Amino acid sequence: MRTTRRDIIVRYAETDAQGIVHHANYLIWFEEGRSDFLRQQGVNYSDFEKSGYFVVVAQAEVKYRAPAFYEDRLSVETTLEKMRGKVLAFTYRVCNQNDDLLAEGRTVHVVLGSDRRPASLPAELTDPLRWSESDE
Amino acid sequence: MRTTRRDIIVRYAETDAQGIVHHANYLIWFEEGRSDFLRQQGVNYSDFEKSGYFVVVAQAEVKYRAPAFYEDRLSVETTLEKMRGKVLAFTYRVCNQNDDLLAEGRTVHVVLGSDRRPASLPAELTDPLRWSESDE
Amino acid sequence: MRTTRRDIIVRYAETDAQGIVHHANYLIWFEEGRSDFLRQQGVNYSDFEKSGYFVVVAQAEVKYRAPAFYEDRLSVETTLEKMRGKVLAFTYRVCNQNDDLLAEGRTVHVVLGSDRRPASLPAELTDPLRWSESDE
Amino acid sequence: MRTTRRDIIVRYAETDAQGIVHHANYLIWFEEGRSDFLRQQGVNYSDFEKSGYFVVVAQAEVKYRAPAFYEDRLSVETTLEKMRGKVLAFTYRVCNQNDDLLAEGRTVHVVLGSDRRPASLPAELTDPLRWSESDE
Numbered sequence: 001m002r003t004t005r006r007d008i009i010v011r012y013a014e015t016d017a018q019g020i021v022h023h024a025n026y027l028i029w030f031e032e033g034r035s036d037f038l039r040q041q042g043v044n045y046s047d048f049e050k051s052g053y054f055v056v057v058a059q060a061e062v063k064y065r066a067p068a069f070y071e072d073r074l075s076v077e078t079t080l081e082k083m084r085g086k087v088l089a090f091t092y093r094v095c096n097q098n099d100d101l102l103a104e105g106r107t108v109h110v111v112l113g114s115d116r117r118p119a120s121l122p123a124e125l126t127d128p129l130r131w132s133e134s135d136e
Numbered sequence: 137m138r139t140t141r142r143d144i145i146v147r148y149a150e151t152d153a154q155g156i157v158h159h160a161n162y163l164i165w166f167e168e169g170r171s172d173f174l175r176q177q178g179v180n181y182s183d184f185e186k187s188g189y190f191v192v193v194a195q196a197e198v199k200y201r202a203p204a205f206y207e208d209r210l211s212v213e214t215t216l217e218k219m220r221g222k223v224l225a226f227t228y229r230v231c232n233q234n235d236d237l238l239a240e241g242r243t244v245h246v247v248l249g250s251d252r253r254p255a256s257l258p259a260e261l262t263d264p265l266r267w268s269e270s271d272e
Numbered sequence: 273m274r275t276t277r278r279d280i281i282v283r284y285a286e287t288d289a290q291g292i293v294h295h296a297n298y299l300i301w302f303e304e305g306r307s308d309f310l311r312q313q314g315v316n317y318s319d320f321e322k323s324g325y326f327v328v329v330a331q332a333e334v335k336y337r338a339p340a341f342y343e344d345r346l347s348v349e350t351t352l353e354k355m356r357g358k359v360l361a362f363t364y365r366v367c368n369q370n371d372d373l374l375a376e377g378r379t380v381h382v383v384l385g386s387d388r389r390p391a392s393l394p395a396e397l398t399d400p401l402r403w404s405e406s407d408e
Numbered sequence: 409m410r411t412t413r414r415d416i417i418v419r420y421a422e423t424d425a426q427g428i429v430h431h432a433n434y435l436i437w438f439e440e441g442r443s444d445f446l447r448q449q450g451v452n453y454s455d456f457e458k459s460g461y462f463v464v465v466a467q468a469e470v471k472y473r474a475p476a477f478y479e480d481r482l483s484v485e486t487t488l489e490k491m492r493g494k495v496l497a498f499t500y501r502v503c504n505q506n507d508d509l510l511a512e513g514r515t516v517h518v519v520l521g522s523d524r525r526p527a528s529l530p531a532e533l534t535d536p537l538r539w540s541e542s543d544e
Contacts, residue, residue: 145305
């Protein structure tokens with residue numbers, strides 16, 4: 001099992017009139033965590049697309065525990081939970097500098113080939129990720 | 137049970153490099169559906185805040201079935217699933233003009249008082265919503 | 273000269289911690305006005321892209337006069353100021369229901385061919401817009 | 409004159425169906441550069457708001473020179489051009505790793521007091537910025 005951490009500083013544009021971060025931004029931060037997870041394994045998602053594969057989001061869920069505020073320094077922890085054939089799943093935890101858990105979530109992804117139908121990623125793209133898959 | 141429909145035309149800014157709508161926008165459309173649901177019951181969420189109540193998102197989930205594209209005309213169907221004390225839950229369906237289901241989801245909300253602690257909404261704010269609550 | 277009006281209701285996600293609409297959203301509303309302007313002349317921007325043309329934003333400016341708030345009903349007025357060869361320019365005014373001017377702006381666009389170099393749009397795409405060009 | 413640099417990695421959510429970054433995001437990056445500029449002078453914009461001052465955007469302009477793509481590593485250079493009484497102006501340059509200039513821009517800001525009327529910032533908030541003001 002492998003978890004990566006990506007640090008983020010909350011942008012003013014990410015807040016809303018409640019004075020806290022708007023809840024949709026957590027999906028964007030999860031994606032940021034996911035991109036960074038891949039980069040840390042030496043894989044760029046852009047390479048997937050150049051090889052003719054799209055990875056689309058099939059499912060997303062978020063549990064919001066506590067609010068985040070402008071200029072908060074957060075860390076997004078990303079774990080590859082599962083990678084089986086055409087399906088990948090990641091889990092996430094967003095914490096602030098006091099280590100309060102602000103949100104946790106999960107996304108499920110389906111790999112599509114250039115014909116936009118489900119396809120398995122070739123070994124050259126998945127091998128660097130194999131060893132980092134969660135063991136649960 | 138009461139379901140409202142809100143029509144939306146996909147904005148260019150809502151698309152991403154995959155050529156389809158970025159998945160985080162569905163949470164924004166759900167919120168748009170929710171705002172419109174309340175307005176159709178004669179309630180404005182701004183009134184909640186003026187009365188000192190905040191309704192925060194505690195949970196969100198989306199299942200993505202098919203992509204949406206720039207300029208697609210979509211409808212967001214919003215249903216009030218539950219309203220018990222300090223908790224509200226809504227469900228959503230996003231369809232395109234061919235009546236293809238593109239996404240469905242659910243959000244759970246908690247009511248906070250001006251002290252930012254869970255609180256029950258006063259009857260004057262919930263009464264207009266009572267009859268529209270889902271029965272299932 | 274031709275001006276179109278597009279009505280918009282401010283989304284909660286468009287507000288920020290100042291309690292007003294975040295200033296970047298006006299560029300998105302201008303784009304929404306522009307898309308609608310074209311649709312009202314019987315042209316879809318998607319048709320440009322299908323014919324191998326991209327229209328990219330080369331310049332944007334906004335003057336902010338007064339704030340907009342959640343659930344405000346706004347109108348975006350869009351005018352085609354100029355269409356010369358490879359360059360288009362639009363101007364915008366955003367007003368609220370009291371006819372207060374909230375913002376005004378201008379965007380300049382360059383047409384690119386499929387080789388991503390500046391190109392002139394073919395007559396079949398520009399003819400429907402000719403008569404609506406501003407006269408000033 | 410003082411210029412700060414803030415590094416940014418382009419998020420997938422910031423791209424659009426043209427395959428490049430959507431133009432509205434540059435205003436968000438300018439704001440990110442501005443926040444970072446202030447932090448580097450030991451000032452937090454949150455402190456302005458806690459002291460009862462809002463700094464609102466009165467004007468924004470962007471010239472787009474070349475596109476940015478997903479995962480590009482960019483730097484946002486922010487310069488305080490002017491700080492006179494109730495008005496601040498900043499200029500920005502966004503470059504990629506090849507030092508190509510992708511965009512440049514300028515924002516003008518007005519300081520409002522707690523009564524939402526123009527006000528001058530107190531010396532304790534502006535003094536740390538004085539020396540960093542642009543000379544040209």
